[in-house]
Amino acid sequence: MEFLDFAAALLVLAAVFGYLNLKLFKLPTTIGIMLIGLLSSVALLVLRDAVPFVPEAADRFVESIDFNKALMEGMLSFLLFAGALHVNLGNLANQKKLVAMMASVGVVLSTFLIGGAAWLLFPCFGFDVPFIWCLVFGALISPTDPVAVLGILKTAGAPKSLETKITGESLFNDGVGVVVYLAVLGMALGAQGDHGISGAGDVVQLFLVEAGGGMLWGFLIGLAAYYMLRSIDNYQIEVLITLALVTAGYRLAAHWHLSGPLAMVVAGLMMGNQGRTFAMSEKTREHLDTFWELVDEILNAVLFLLIGLELFVLDLSGQALAVGAILIVVVLAARFVAASIPVTILKGRQEFSPGVIRILTWGGLRGGISVALALGIPKDVPHREVILVATYVVVVFSIAVQGLTLKPLVAKVVKSSTG
Numbered sequence: 001m002e003f004l005d006f007a008a009a010l011l012v013l014a015a016v017f018g019y020l021n022l023k024l025f026k027l028p029t030t031i032g033i034m035l036i037g038l039l040s041s042v043a044l045l046v047l048r049d050a051v052p053f054v055p056e057a058a059d060r061f062v063e064s065i066d067f068n069k070a071l072m073e074g075m076l077s078f079l080l081f082a083g084a085l086h087v088n089l090g091n092l093a094n095q096k097k098l099v100a101m102m103a104s105v106g107v108v109l110s111t112f113l114i115g116g117a118a119w120l121l122f123p124c125f126g127f128d129v130p131f132i133w134c135l136v137f138g139a140l141i142s143p144t145d146p147v148a149v150l151g152i153l154k155t156a157g158a159p160k161s162l163e164t165k166i167t168g169e170s171l172f173n174d175g176v177g178v179v180v181y182l183a184v185l186g187m188a189l190g191a192q193g194d195h196g197i198s199g200a201g202d203v204v205q206l207f208l209v210e211a212g213g214g215m216l217w218g219f220l221i222g223l224a225a226y227y228m229l230r231s232i233d234n235y236q237i238e239v240l241i242t243l244a245l246v247t248a249g250y251r252l253a254a255h256w257h258l259s260g261p262l263a264m265v266v267a268g269l270m271m272g273n274q275g276r277t278f279a280m281s282e283k284t285r286e287h288l289d290t291f292w293e294l295v296d297e298i299l300n301a302v303l304f305l306l307i308g309l310e311l312f313v314l315d316l317s318g319q320a321l322a323v324g325a326i327l328i329v330v331v332l333a334a335r336f337v338a339a340s341i342p343v344t345i346l347k348g349r350q351e352f353s354p355g356v357i358r359i360l361t362w363g364g365l366r367g368g369i370s371v372a373l374a375l376g377i378p379k380d381v382p383h384r385e386v387i388l389v390a391t392y393v394v395v396v397f398s399i400a401v402q403g404l405t406l407k408p409l410v411a412k413v414v415k416s417s418t419g
Contacts, residue, residue, distance in 0.1 A: 037308020062312040077250035082296035084268025103173035106338035114138035143177025145367030146170035175262030214259025218266030230279035324393030355413035
C-alpha cells in the first residue's frame with residue numbers, strides 16, 4: 001500500500017470511531033477511539049475462524065504500519081510542539097525544581113525500580129529475561145506521555161500549579177526518557193555482542209549530545225523563527241514558519257543524533273511565550289492556536305487508534321498477560337516513589353497543592369511513546385515479545401483506567417482541599 005492509502009484508511013477509521021464514540025459512549029475522544037479500536041481488534045481476532053479473510057486483511061494492514069517510525073519520526077514532533085505551545089513559561093519556571101527532578105532523577109530511579117522488579121517477576125512466569133533487558137523495559141515504560149495526559153488535563157479542572165507540574169514534567173521526561181532508553185538499549189545490544197554502547201563514557205556522551213544538543217538546537221531554531229515572525233505580520237506565512245520549524249527542525253535533529261523531542265519542547269515554549277507575546281499580532285495568535293490545536297486533535301486521534309489496533313501484532317499468551325497485569329502495580333508503585341521523593345525534598349521550600357503526590361502518581365499516564373519504544377527493540381531479540389506485551393498491557397490500563405478516572409480524582413482532591 002502507498003502512503004496515501006495508509007493515511008486514508010487511518011483517517012477514515014479515526015473519523016468513524018470518533019463518530020461512534022461521540023454518539024454512543026461519549027468518552028474523551030482519544031480514549032474512546034483507542035477503546036473502540038481495541039474492541040474491534042478483539043472482535044476480528046475472535047472471528048478469525050468464522051470469516052478468516054477479514055481478520056487476515058486487517059492483520060496485514062496493521063503489520064505493514066511501522067508504529068515506531070510513524071510516531072517517533074513523524075507525529076511526535078507535532079504533538080510535542082503543540083503541547084509546549086500552550087505552557088506558560090512563567091508558571092513552568094515556578095515549578096522548575098520539581099519538573100527538573102522528576103524529569104531526570106525520577107525517570108532514572110523509576111527505570112531501575114521497574115527493571116529490578118521485572119527481573120524478579122519474569123522468571124516466576126517462565127520468562128528468562130536478563131537484567132539489562134529488564135532495565136530496557138524499565139526505561140521505555142518510565143516516561144509519562146504528554147500526548148496521553150495533556151488532553152485529559154485540559155478538562156480535569158486541576159489547579160494551575162498542579163497542571164503545570166504534570167504537563168511540564170511530561171513534556172521534558174519524554175525527551176530524557178528516550179535518551180535513557182537509547183543508552184540502556186545500547187548497553188543491552190552491546191552485552192549480547194551487537195553493536196552498542198560499551199561503557200560509561202559512551203553513556204555520558206550520549207546524554208550530552210542527545211539531551212544537551214537537542215535543547216540547544218531547539219533554542220536556536222526557536223530563536224530564528226522568533227526573529228522571522230517578529231519582522232512580518234502575515235498569519236499565513238507565520239503559521240507556515242512554525243510548520244517548517246517543526247518538520248525541518250525535528251528531521252535535522254534526528255540526522256545529527258540530537259534529541260528531537262527536547263528540541264520541539266524548547267522551540268514550542270519559545271514560540272508559545274516570547275513569540276506569542278512579542279512577535280505575533282492578535283490575529284496571528286488566534287490562527288496559530290486554531291491550527292496547532294487542530295493538528296494536535298487529529299494526530300491524537302490517529303495515534304490512539306493505532307494503539308488500539310496494535311493488538312494484531314502481539315503474540316499474546318496467558319503468562320505474558322499475567323506478568324503485564326502485575327507490572328501495572330509495579331509501574332504505579334515506582335511512579336509513587338519517583339513523585340514522593342522530589343516533593344518531600346522540596347516541601348520546605350515550595351508550597352504544594354493537597355493530594356499532589358496522589359495526582360502526580362495517577363496522572364503519570366503511559367501512552368504511544370512506550371509502545372513505539374518497545375516496538376523499536378530489534379526483532380531478533382528473544383525477549384522482545386514479552387516486553388512488548390507487558391508494555392501494551394500497562395499502556396492500555398494507563399490510558400483506559402487512569403485516563404478515565406483522573407478527572408474525578410482531581411475533582412475530589414480539589415473539593416476536599418476547598419471544603
